[in-house]
Amino acid sequence: MDKITTEIKTYQSIGGQAIFEIGRRLKWVKEHDLAHGQFGSWLESIKMQPRQAQRFMRIATEFPNTTTWSHLGTRxxxxxxxxPESEQREVQEKIERGNDPTVKEITDLKHRLKQRDQELADKDAQIADQQAELEDNRRTQLELNRRNAELSKQQPEPKVITKTVTKEVKPDDYDQLKERLAQLEEQSKKDKEDVAYYQRELQASENRRKQSESDDHLKELELKRKKRDAQIDAYSVSLKITDFLPELQKITQDDIQSMGEEAQHNLRTRIDMVRQTIDNIDAMFDGPRVIEGEITNEN
Incomplete structure (x- = not known):
């Protein structure tokens, strides 16, 4: 126990990987070394708040592979x-692409998820209430039908007439209840359509977000490809220059004197072209100059 205490105090002064190491040791102590109720006292002895200890243990449990996460802060x-697990995977993919999230970005995401879940829960509760009201109205209708049947049975049999007429007796609020029932059924249908619409909109928004991330990734790959092609071209030119120099260095003063005027003129012209090209390339290493909003190359 003393050894683990010393290790935790040492790791508390280090960032990154230390978060995971502290979390593992706290978990081990809580599960193996202390009786029930003693863990809090031990945390006080090493000057660590219970909430902070819970964070360290939660991080060590959720992120066993520290390679991806060790550079991030505890919060x-x-x-x-x-x-939630699905959002964790998306955040991990962003981190692997070099997009480290901030605390505000994560808390904003949690707020949006909570707001979305609350909206869906409110809709579900509203639909449940309306369905319950419809069920109550259905039972009321059944009761009205039962009462009508009983009233029909209670009518006295006529003694003189030869034809029996059964009159349906409706309660005073029968038409009002029937109209209300129709309104509730129509409202329930509309609410179900609204829920389906919001679910489709949510899915479409999610698809647009993923497509945007995919487009950014393709642009990044295209930039890397162009950079790689430029490097290959540079190496190719360097190799050609290396092959050309030995041939050029073979020319001696005697060779120049032995050449005819036309050959000398052609050679000098080519040398001037090479020199001009080298000067232009050499100027490019300093980059373009901006003069009054226009980009020019130094020559």
């Missing part, structure tokens, strides 16, 4: 650890 890691 960010804890906020990610308390996300």
């Amino acid at each position: 960010v890691l804890y906020e990610i650890a308390t996300l």
